[in-house]
Structure formats: C-alpha cells, structure tokens
C-alpha cells in the first residue's frame with residue numbers, strides 16, 4: 001500500500017526559536033510541505049531609528065544569544081565602514097580570534113547537543129551523558145575552551161562587553177593568551193575524536209542542487225568583510241548586499257525570505273566550504289576529504305560535516321593568530337571615532353551563514369534607517385524546497401511516515417536554524 | 425555544587441523544571457547550557473521535563489517554570505497563562521522577562537503602525553506593546569540580567585531545592601565594582617549606571633571597562649537625581665544617559681520622565 005500521512009511537527013525541538021514542519025502525503029505522492037516560522041518579531045530595525053551610533057552594536061548584539069559576538073562584530077563593521085574607519089591590524093586580529101572562538105562554540109553546541117542525538121537515536125543529549133559520557137565530556141571541554149576564549153577577548157561569552165566601534169575597551173592579558181594557546185593545542189585530540197564519532201554516523205543520502213552564497217575569500221578563508229559571491233557566479237562588493245539578498249515577505253513566516261539566481265539559495269558552513277574550499281587550512285581540508293566533502297556538495301545534511309571541518313580550521317587559525325599576537329607589543333586598544341553622514345554596510349560570516357548589518361546615518365551620527373539580514377532568513381526558502389524534495393522522493397520510495405518525519409527534522413536541524421534571530 | 429551534594433550524601437527531592445521562551449534572543453536559556461563546568465551537576469539536581477531548545481521530549485507536569493522573554497503577541501499571553509496554571513513556581517528568567525528587556529525599546533514609539541511599516545512595509549504583521557511577564561501573570565521570582573549570570577541561576581535553583589530563602593542584593597553595582605578595585609569609568613570619561621543599578625553581576629561590565637547600562641534594573645533606593653547630577657558634572661549628554669536608562673526597561677519610569685523633558689528641550 002502506498003503511503004498516506006499527515007506529519008506535523010509543532011514546534012521543532014533542538015533548534016533555536018519556533019518553527020513548524022508540516023508534510024502531507026497521499027498515496028505516495030507529496031501534496032503539501034510547509035516550513036512555518038511563527039516566532040514573534042522584535043523590530044530591531046525600528047528600535048535603532050533615532051539612536052546615536054554607539055547604541056547599534058550594543059542593542060544589535062541582542063538579536064541573538066548564540067551568535068551575539070557575530071552580530072556585535074557585523075554591527076561594529078557597518079558603523080566603521082559608514083565612518084571610513086579602518087581597524088588596526090591588532091584589532092582585526094583580536095576580532096577574528098574572537099569570531100573563531102564563537103564559531104567553535106556554536107558549531108560544537110550544534111553538533112554535539114542538537115545533531116548527535118538524532119544519529120544516536122535519543123531525544124536529547126541527556127541520555128548520551130550515560131551512553132556516551134566520553135563524547136559528551138569532550139564536547140563540553142571544547143565548548144568551555146571556546147567560551148573561555150570569548151570571555152578573555154570579548155569580556156563575556158554572550159553579549160560581549162569589550163567590543164566597541166574603534167576596537168576594544170581593554171586587551172587580553174598575554175599570559176592568558178599563552179594559556180589559551182596551550183589549551184587549544186591540547187584540545188586537538190578532543191576534536192579528532194568528535195570527528196571519529198561523526199565518521200561512524202550514516203549521513204542521509206539526499207541531493208538537491210541549489211545556489212550557495214558566502215563571502216569570497218581572497219587569500220584567507222573568509223569571516224569578516226570582503227566581496228560577496230554565489231556558486232552560480234554572482235559577485236558583488238560588500239556594500240552591494242541588497243543585490244544578493246532580495247528579501248521578500250511571505251505569509252507562512254514572520255521572517256523575511258531571500259532569493260538570488262534561483263527560487264532559493266543556501267548560506268552557512270556548507271556554502272562557505274563550497275565557495276572557499278581551497279582556502280581551508282590543510283588539516284581541515286584533509287578532514288573534509290575523509291568525509292567525501294568536496295565542492296560543490298549539494299547534500300544539505302553535509303552542513304554538519306562542513307561545521308566539523310570549520311572547527312578544525314578555526315582551531316588551527318586561532319593558534320596562528322595567538323602566536324602572532326604574542327609576538328607583537330600591544331598598542332592602544334581603541335582608536336578615536338568621528339561620525340559622518342552616509343551609509344555603512346558590514347558583512348560577517350557568522351556560524352549559520354552570511355550576516356549583513358547596514359545603517360544610514362545623519363550628520364550627527366544618529367541612525368536614520370537600519371537593515372539587518374540574517375543567515376537563517378536567507379536559508380528559509382531553501383529549507384522549504386529541500387523539505388519538499390525530500391518528502392517527495394522518500395514518499396515515492398516507500399519510506400514509512402515516522403522515518404520521513406525523522407529525516408525532515410534532521411534536515412531542518414542540519415541548517416542549524418536560528419529562528420528568533422531570523423525574525424528579529 | 426558537587427561538593428554540597430555529595431556532602432549531603434542523600435537523594436534530594438529533584439524538582440521537575442521546565443524552560444520556556446517568549447519574545448527573546450534565547451540567550452538566557454543558552455547561558456544555562458553555557459555552564460560547561462557544572463552543567464551536568466546542575467542537571468542532576470533537577471529533572472528537566474521541558475526544554476525545547478535542547479530536547480525533544482515534553483511534559484506539562486512541572487514544579488518550576490523558567491520563562492525567558494517578554495510578551496509581545498496575544499498567543500504569548502495565552503501560553504504564559506497556561507504555564508502559570510501548571511507551575512508551582514514561576515521564575516522570570518532575564519531582563520526581557522523581568523522588565524521587557526531590549527524588546528521594549530520599540531514601546532518608545534507611540535505609533536505602532538509606524539514600527540510595523542518601518543520593518544515590514546505593507547506586509548501585515550501582528551505585534552503589540554511589549555510587556556514584562558508580571559503585567560500578565562503573577563511572577564514568584566525574578567532573575568535579572570541581559571544576559572543572566574549562570575552562577576546565579578544555579579544558586580537560586582539550589583536554594584529552591586534546599587528550601588532556602590532567595591534574596592537579591594539591594595545595593596548598587598558600584599559596591600561590587602569598588603570591591604574589585606576597578607578604575608571608575610567616570611574617571612575615564614565614560615558614563616556608567618553603576619550608582620543606581622542593582623548589583624549581583626559582580627560589576628560585569630565595568631570590570632571590562634564598559635559602562636553599566638542598567639540591565640539588572642534599579643537598586644533599592646536608587647537615587648536618580650544624584651545620578652543626573654553626576655552625569656551633568658561629568659559632561660555626559662542627556663541623550664547618552666537616556667540611551668542607557670531606557671535600554672532594558674528596568675528604569676522605564678525614569679526614562680519616560682527624561683524623554684518628555686527632552687521633548688521640550690531637545691529633538692528626541
């Protein structure tokens with residue numbers, strides 16, 4: 001007998017924010033698939049209107065608890081670009097290090113706490129503390145390391161205190177940086193063992209061609225600022241972000257959706273890897289190759305593996321940055337800021353994909369208009385199209401409904417959606 | 425926390441706790457997961473029966489409900505009332521829940537339609553004035569902060585389990601800041617709400633050379649007139665002071681006063 005079923009997941013668990021999945025199949029044929037985003041909007045773009053520029057990073061960091069550092073840095077970059085401020089090389093190195101450590105903590109949280117339970121057949125990480133205590137302890141150690149590093153550089157792991165327009169309010173202690181370097185080196189086996197655990201999982205075999213959008217690295221794997229690119233060949237300067245995002249409103253969602261050359265595109269770890277594979281640290285590339293991840297990979301479940309690869313990359317690059325920082329004598333943490341009228345755009349690769357903040361300033365440095373385009377918002381349409389394709393092909397193949405439901409949940413989780421952030 | 429438990433050596437009653445989020449950044453919940461060193465000990469103290477951000481299983485029989493976020497839509501008010509009906513103890517988790525948090529910054533615009541249009545254009549969207557939990561239901565306990573301090577949550581939960589009284593510091597952040605022997609930010613030319621904000625964060629921001637923005641709300645007997653005087657003496661603009669006072673909603677009354685005063689003198 002052909003499958004007929006009505007799958008409703010309301011709301012999806014183990015993701016940030018509220019989203020609902022609905023799939024209806026009749027006689028093995030997909031009738032309807034929906035991805036509903038029901039989160040309440042907070043109206044950050046309106047909140048900023050009339051505010052002096054110094055408020056922007058402080059308030060906008062609060063768009064997201066998981067990637068508050070990324071939001072703060074994107075906001076700072078937008079302000080600095082608006083005022084034609086070039087961060088010092090010391091500030092740039094510290095910001096990138098901070099960014100790397102947020103990427104590490106966010107990816108490890110996602111992989112170990114939100115994704116691994118699916119592959120190990122549990123509803124949360126709690127049972128794994130008994131069945132896989134070592135794996136859980138390893139993830140906790142990695143997360144602790146990353147969070148401690150964020151405390152050290154940003155002042156606080158969430159809603160950082162030291163990050164300001166012009167630089168930092170204060171600098172990390174070099175002895176502490178040295179300690180961090182040693183902890184990073186000592187943590188390599190934990191990450192290797194985590195990779196081994198993921199190598200034992202069967203990644204669902206599902207492919208749907210799509211477009212991948214990310215920053216374009218020139219000499220380094222990109223994280224903070226630079227040109228924008230898509231795997232379909234679109235390239236734009238950072239300030240031309242609107243041509244990449246083309247946001248629109250849709251009835252099933254309180255978040256805005258995005259499109260470029262096709263009806264949808266994807267951002268995130270897989271997009272970054274696909275578009276900048278050659279710039280990955282050699283050790284990270286080796287891990288990618290061991291998982292069969294090579295550009296252009298169109299299996300969204302491989303986002304999990306791309307995150308793992310990025311963990312290896314950021315740990316290696318963080319060690320390089322700390323060595324450089326230890327070798328130099330620190331200069332002033334903060335440079336003076338002179339506001340001016342005009343538009344400032346900042347693009348930053350946060351864990352879930354490319355994030356844009358853009359502000360228009362008046363003569364006094366007050367915000368006339370603000371725009372924030374969130375990675376998960378850019379992914380929503382792609383998530384929906386993947387869900388449709390997945391349900392259609394697996395229903396036709398006679399997969400039972402519970403299995404389709406499980407795979408659909410895993411698919412959305414693979415995007416690591418940050419739903420309240422996407423609505424903001 | 426482990427020491428305390430093994431010292432007691434007996435199975436403590438494990439309260440069933442649940443976590444919920446309304447309009448928020450989910451950061452306060454994440455702070456609980458962010459406490460890697462003691463997370464597992466903490467989890468052994470309680471039975472988590474509902475935590476959508478971290479687990480799939482869900483139950484509605486809980487003793488303590490931690491609710492993060494503020495109320496900004498009718499369905500959230502309904503959810504909150506249902507949670508209140510189920511919970512023996514309802515805890516407001518973080519400044520969004522306690523005062524409206526950064527979300528209430530949109531309340532400063534009288535015209536809600538303008539707010540909607542500014543973000544969504546003509547697309548229909550439902551929202552309302554942002555409210556703290558206590559405007560909708562009775563709240564038994566507030567945990568202040570944006571974000572909350574994880575140590576504080578653990579202390580409060582431990583005290584709940586042990587049946588100990590829970591109290592917040594009545595004194596301002598300045599006391600903690602001075603105890604840490606920080607350089608006062610006013611001496612570095614930066615405004616700070618430390619003199620009027622409730623302590624308990626261990627002067628988190630001033631210790632990182634960042635002025636306090638008052639995320640934990642007013643201390644007992646907060647002297648706003650005195651603060652205004654200090655700010656004026658140090659040449660801090662009324663606008664910068666208002667930016668801080670209105671940011672998290674804890675000083676909403678004072679911010680309203682300042683704003684209407686400014687409306688006469690200065691362009692808002």
Ligand code: SF4
Nearest residue numbers: 449451518519520570
């Ligand atoms: S109080 Fe701050 S950290 Fe907590 S949920 Fe609200 S915005 Fe996020």
Ligand code: SF4
Nearest residue numbers: 598601608609616618
């Ligand atoms: S820095 Fe702020 S909290 Fe510290 S003493 Fe000065 S005013 Fe008080």
Ligand code: SF4
Nearest residue numbers: 625629636637638639
């Ligand atoms: S110093 Fe002020 S703003 Fe910072 S955490 Fe403490 S109360 Fe909140």
